[in-house]
Amino acid sequence: MRIATWNVNSIRSRIDRVEALLQRHDIDVLALQETKAREDQLPLMGLQSLGYDVAAAGVSQWNGVALISRLPMVDVQVGFEAMPLFGEPAVAEARALGAVCGGVRVWSLYVPNGRKVDDPHYVYKLEWLERLRAAAADWLEEDTALVGDWNIAPRDEDVFDMAQFATSTHVTPRERAAFQHFLDDGYVDVVRPHTPGPDVYTYWDYYRQRFERNRGLRIDFVLGSPSLAARVTHAFIDTEERAGKGASDHAPVIVDLD
DNA sequence: ATGGTAGAGTGTCTA
Numbered sequence: 165m166r167i168a169t170w171n172v173n174s175i176r177s178r179i180d181r182v183e184a185l186l187q188r189h190d191i192d193v194l195a196l197q198e199t200k201a202r203e204d205q206l207p208l209m210g211l212q213s214l215g216y217d218v219a220a221a222g223v224s225q226w227n228g229v230a231l232i233s234r235l236p237m238v239d240v241q242v243g244f245e246a247m248p249l250f251g252e253p254a255v256a257e258a259r260a261l262g263a264v265c266g267g268v269r270v271w272s273l274y275v276p277n278g279r280k281v282d283d284p285h286y287v288y289k290l291e292w293l294e295r296l297r298a299a300a301a302d303w304l305e306e307d308t309a310l311v312g313d314w315n316i317a318p319r320d321e322d323v324f325d326m327a328q329f330a331t332s333t334h335v336t337p338r339e340r341a342a343f344q345h346f347l348d349d350g351y352v353d354v355v356r357p358h359t360p361g362p363d364v365y366t367y368w369d370y371y372r373q374r375f376e377r378n379r380g381l382r383i384d385f386v387l388g389s390p391s392l393a394a395r396v397t398h399a400f401i402d403t404e405e406r407a408g409k410g411a412s413d414h415a416p417v418i419v420d421l422d
Numbered sequence: 423a424t425g426g427t428a429g430a431g432t433g434t435c436t437a
């Protein structure tokens with residue numbers, strides 16, 4: 165079984181790349197973030213003709229998550245228990261979508277960005293993560309994958325230049341502690357052992373040719389419950405997908421389970 | 423400190 169996660173930065177502008185990715189890597193379940201589309205705007209035809217089912221939660225403009233699965237997808241859930249809201253519920257709910265796909269509970273997560281450390285969005289980010297942690301603790305005994313854009317670089321080596329992030333979000337002790345709490349509870353970063361750093365990233369800003377110079381961040385993760393982590397045989401980052409014109413600013417992350 | 427790029431949609435907002 166092959167699971168992937170990708171911050172696609174608009175599913176409508178990159179549907180050809182989504183379909184090519186599914187086929188190129190023979191993916192069973194793909195979690196997307198920043199789909200930037202309402203349900204009625206989803207480009208479903210090509211995906212369905214490839215044999216995939218789609219579940220999504222989203223609004224136009226920003227946010228939006230989806231699960232694309234060719235394995236039976238059941239128990240679809242928008243948001244998690246006690247998920248905090250910021251702004252309209254529809255916008256908040258476009259950050260987390262869970263379903264059981266082929267027996268594995270997969271959550272497509274788009275963790276709040278936080279914007280600035282003195283911004284209310286930063287407080288919301290920490291609260292959102294703590295509430296997710298509380299909910300996710302109940303899923304530790306199942307085969308669970310918490311996948312997506314965490315908007316946290318847990319280690320200094322996950323940042324191309326820590327000096328540039330001295331006053332930024334994504335690297336603050338509180339954000340890193342929030343991420344670590346999932347590991348303390350028993351979740352496992354199943355990708356890092358297969359893609360050791362430094363200089364291994366999943367996101368490169370569009371500005372200033374950051375990808376061409378490999379000036380990026382590692383902020384997209386697959387956290388597995390213990391039983392899921394034990395099934396992981398391989399993982400990789402499809403860095404090539406970030407190259408060239410028309411790419412998302414994130415690369416897909418792909419995990420194989422036996 | 424600012425600006426650089428990209429995507430949503432026409433005004434800016436978000437990242």
